[in-house]
Amino acid sequence: MNSSTAKGESVSDTVRTVSCYSDIIAMRHPKEGAPMLVSQTSKVPIINAGDGRT
Secondary structure: OOOOHHHOOOHHHHHHHHHOOOOOEEEEEOOOOHHHHHHOOOOOOEEEEEEOOO
């Protein structure tokens, strides 16, 4: 796995970095509420493409 989280970077850190290069982020995450949490620190809108187990 070569993801940022595998290297110890938090999801919020990743979103802050990606938001510098994009106009919008579509995010899918296994933890419920993760997209809402990171939307508070993102410079661009976050689209919840699915969170939690379902």
